[in-house]
Amino acid sequence: MKNLSKKIFGLACASLLMMSMTNTIVEEILPKKDCIDEARDIAFYYMNYHGYSEDQGAELVLLLIQGC
Amino acid sequence: MKFLSLFFLSLFFINVSFTQNSKENTTIIYKINTNNNLEDLDMEISVKNRIKAINNASDLIECKLHFNVNESVFYQVKKMALNNDQSYRLASIVIRGLYYSNIKDSIKILNKNFSDVNFNVVIPFNKLKWQITNDTKEIGGYKCFKANTIESKSNIVAWFTNQIPVPFGPNGIDGLPGLILETTINEKLTFYATQIKYNETEVKFLEKPKANKTITEEDFLKMASNKMTDFFNEN
Numbered sequence: 001m002k003n004l005s006k007k008i009f010g011l012a013c014a015s016l017l018m019m020s021m022t023n024t025i026v027e028e029i030l031p032k033k034d035c036i037d038e039a040r041d042i043a044f045y046y047m048n049y050h051g052y053s054e055d056q057g058a059e060l061v062l063l064l065i066q067g068c
Numbered sequence: 069m070k071f072l073s074l075f076f077l078s079l080f081f082i083n084v085s086f087t088q089n090s091k092e093n094t095t096i097i098y099k100i101n102t103n104n105n106l107e108d109l110d111m112e113i114s115v116k117n118r119i120k121a122i123n124n125a126s127d128l129i130e131c132k133l134h135f136n137v138n139e140s141v142f143y144q145v146k147k148m149a150l151n152n153d154q155s156y157r158l159a160s161i162v163i164r165g166l167y168y169s170n171i172k173d174s175i176k177i178l179n180k181n182f183s184d185v186n187f188n189v190v191i192p193f194n195k196l197k198w199q200i201t202n203d204t205k206e207i208g209g210y211k212c213f214k215a216n217t218i219e220s221k222s223n224i225v226a227w228f229t230n231q232i233p234v235p236f237g238p239n240g241i242d243g244l245p246g247l248i249l250e251t252t253i254n255e256k257l258t259f260y261a262t263q264i265k266y267n268e269t270e271v272k273f274l275e276k277p278k279a280n281k282t283i284t285e286e287d288f289l290k291m292a293s294n295k296m297t298d299f300f301n302e303n
Contacts, residue, residue: 036303041115042122043296050102050162051222051253055182055292059161061299067154 035068093271096133096247097263098238100126100162103256125155126162131259133238134271135247140236141273142167162257165189167240168277178240178285179277182292188279189288194235194243196220207249208261215244226251232264 043060046052052060102123106116130145144163150156165180178189196217203214205227212227226237230246237248238259249261283291 033303036300038112038115038118040300041111042118045109045111045115045119046161049254050257051224052161053164053292054289054296055180056161056164058292058296058299059182060158061296063154063158063161 032068036065039064039068092266093134093136093268093274094232095263095265095268095271096135096238096249096261097265098131098133098259099262100129100131101258101260102126103258121155122158125153125159128156129159129163131163131238133236134268134274135234135236136274137234138170138172139274140167140169140234140242141275142236142238142240143273163239166273166277168273168275169193169236169242170276171235175276176240176242177277179279182288183295186280187288188277188282189285190282191240191285196224196241196243198226198244200244208264210249212249213246222253223255224251224253 039061042064043052043057046060047054047057104120104123106119109116111119128147128150130147131142132145133140133142135141143166144160147156165178168177168179169175174193176191176193176195178187178191180187180189197219198215199218200213200215205212205214207227207229210229210231212229215226215228217224217226224241226241226244226248227250228237228244228246228248232247233245234247235244236242237244237251241248241251241259250258252258
């Protein structure tokens with residue numbers, strides 16, 4: 001009985017730990033993904049509307065994602 | 069149209085022969101204006117706000133074009149106080165690098181840093197093809213003619229004056245029978261001259277730039293394009 005309680009407690013702790021880790025990973029990845037998508041949209045805007053060349057587009061993306 | 073072309077050609081040669089012996093340097097200061105109308109575009113509000121911030125920062129950009137009858141150099145004036153301003157740094161990407169042109173040797177070079185390498189990018193001379201129109205307007209006391217690019221990726225409108233008969237202009241936009249005082253790309257981005265200084269004695273960079281690597285524009289664009297594709301594939 002004591003062993004079973006220990007096992008249930010261990011499982012509960014492990015699942016709590018996993019849940020918190022998953023949340024942290026989601027919190028870290030999602031804003032980064034949004035930020036990269038935003039950088040891509042901004043670069044494409046300047047390439048389409050301001051006549052930027054490929055090198056200018058790449059420079060924009062690289063500088064924008066430094067802040068991600 | 070044929071008459072108009074002949075008219076400009078004759079004016080060009082008259083003016084060139086008139087100023088041919090001159091070794092004097094002239095400087096033009098250009099500033100930038102952007103069209104901030106983004107209402108019709110299907111983009112996130114955060115993206116639109118970011119673009120507006122970058123566009124607003126481009127008001128602070130100042131560029132210089134130095135030239136004599138044979139050579140020209142165009143570059144952005146460095147502003148140390150704005151070095152850490154993120155919007156200004158992003159806005160500054162509009163100036164692709166330092167452009168050097170030499171008419172006698174038919175050379176056009178873009179000098180720029182890319183991926184930690186300093187490149188001399190060789191651009192085909194007189195790459196832009198123009199159609200000159202009858203439309204005129206006055207800019208800073210100079211009579212300017214309107215020209216549009218043909219067979220070009222972007223729609224570029226330029227106002228040039230044959231009263232200053234050199235084929236130079238801002239940010240690599242050139243090849244007309246007179247100095248470009250104003251030019252607009254896709255109705256969104258405008259370079260406009262704010263000042264002309266004649267008989268300049270202290271002129272910087274008016275010589276072929278030195279670089280670590282020389283590359284054709286075609287190869288350079290392929291390299292930049294691959295870099296961007298690799299980045300998006302990895303992320």
